[in-house]
Amino acid sequence: MKRTLWLEDGMKFVGKGFGAPADTMGEVVFQTGMTGYQEILSDPSYCDQMIVLTNPLIGNYGVNREDFETTIPMAKALIVKEVCDTPSNFRSTATLDATLTRFGIPGLSDIDTRMLTRHLRAKGVMRGVLIDGELTWDEVRVRFDEESPNDQVARVSTKRTYVSTGTGPRIALIDFGAKLGIMRELMKRDCEVVVFPHDVTAEDVLRYEPDGIMLSNGPGDPKDVPTALPLIEQLMPTTPMFGICLGHQLIALANGANTFKLPFGHRGANHPVLELETGAVTITSQNHGYAVEETSLLDTPLIVTHRAVNDGTIEGVRHLHHPTFSVQYHPEAAPGPFDANDLFDRFMQLVQENKQKVGI
Known part of the structure; x- marks a missing residue:
């Protein structure tokens, strides 16, 4: 499934979708930890944010029941370079893809996360729109006129x-x-x-x-x-x-x-x-x-x-x-x-x- 991330300044990244098949909008931020993607995803402080993980391979040790930081993750999306579909860990009970689908959170993979991170470092964090398929900038930018929630x-x-x-x-x-x-x-x-x-x-x-x-x-x-x-x-x-x-x-x-x-x-x-x-x-x-x-x-x-x-x-x-x-x-x-x-x-x-x- 082709999935596209549009940033508020008009920059776009086209990759593959995983997780829930849903369009979403949120603040795009990056996280530099090499491990801990389950805790990051379920941290309530990431509410309404689209998380870019800078480590290039995510999902390789799966997801378990013990390491959640909240019962219902509130992140808007997870963006990675490569997602692992065959995790290997004795504690693993589900894949990252299945977990995102369960909680209705879309994911994006197969993009240059290093380029995206450098762009956010240079320009500052900004809102993004994640959509299935590929729309034009004129079709997407009207979505940025929506008010961001503060609750x-x-x-x-x-x-x-x-x-x-x-x-x-x-x-x-x-x-x-x-x-x-x-x-x-x-x-x-x-x-x-x-x-x-x-x-x-x-x-x-x-x-x-x-x-x-x-x-x-x-x-x-x-x-x-x-x-x-x-x-x-x-x-x-x-x-x-x-x-x-x-x-x-x-x-x-x-x-x-x-x-x-x-x-x-x-x-x-x-x-x-x-x-x-x-x-x-x-x-x-x-x-x-x-x-x-x-x-x-x-x-x-x-x-x-x-x-x-x-x-x-x-x-x-x-x-x-x-x-x-x-x-x-x-x-x-x-x-x-x-x-x-x-x-x-x-x-x-x-x-x-x-x-x-x-x-x-």
């Missing part, structure tokens, strides 16, 4: 509060599009995890008397989630708070800082990050298109704790007066290195110190 967080967040039992501290996880990896890391530490929808109020969270607050990752522009700011402002003074990715950006906004869109974002499993206090460099897994604007931190109570080695952007902040910190990258990895996994232990220590301070 991604509402679509990927849980609709109800639920509890995962544990014998340790009670952690309120605010779900802006949380990866299951965050839940797994908290449960490894015996936490009782109460998962809340993205638009929960501070009053509803406090009824559960949490020992700590976790702000999850999620898709889209952090400025499209204004309901989170009063929640953060009210919870910060008394309850230890840890933000990851979108949660990090929301903490910055709630404290008066600003965020901006990166030209092509950070998406991969090998991004070096410098911890300013210790001088240690950690290899991290990242997936974000926005970052905190450094000059906007000058009149806020936040200080920079981590910085990206590649481009110098902010990768972590800490509050000067409240037990609040956040990072732009993913310490739960999946996929990627677990070098930064100790941040969950730091959060647990902060929770325990706060409990002792208040005499619990």
